[in-house]
Amino acid sequence: MSDLPTTCARCDSTGTIRVLTTSPVPGAWTMYACSTCTYSWRSTEAAYVSDPATYPAAFKVDPAAIAEMPVVPTVPPRRA
Numbered sequence: 001m002s003d004l005p006t007t008c009a010r011c012d013s014t015g016t017i018r019v020l021t022t023s024p025v026p027g028a029w030t031m032y033a034c035s036t037c038t039y040s041w042r043s044t045e046a047a048y049v050s051d052p053a054t055y056p057a058a059f060k061v062d063p064a065a066i067a068e069m070p071v072v073p074t075v076p077p078r079r080a
């Protein structure tokens, strides 16, 4: 049904989007996921959710910063 989007709206990575799942009713919607930032969205959502040009700038993610993001909650040290 829907063509695979080329660019992730949140992290602007290209070629990293895959089909996550599809609707139980065939053709109703497709859910996509970005393998770089794990952002996911449905094909039926508003343009600002899926369009890199209109995605809210405050929620954009820099792929280079992902590795430095803190893990919350912090993973405790292993028990002896």
Ligand SMILES: [Zn+2]
Residues within 6 Å of the ligand: 008, 009, 010, 011, 012, 013, 034, 035, 036, 037, 038, 039
């Ligand atoms: Zn992404």
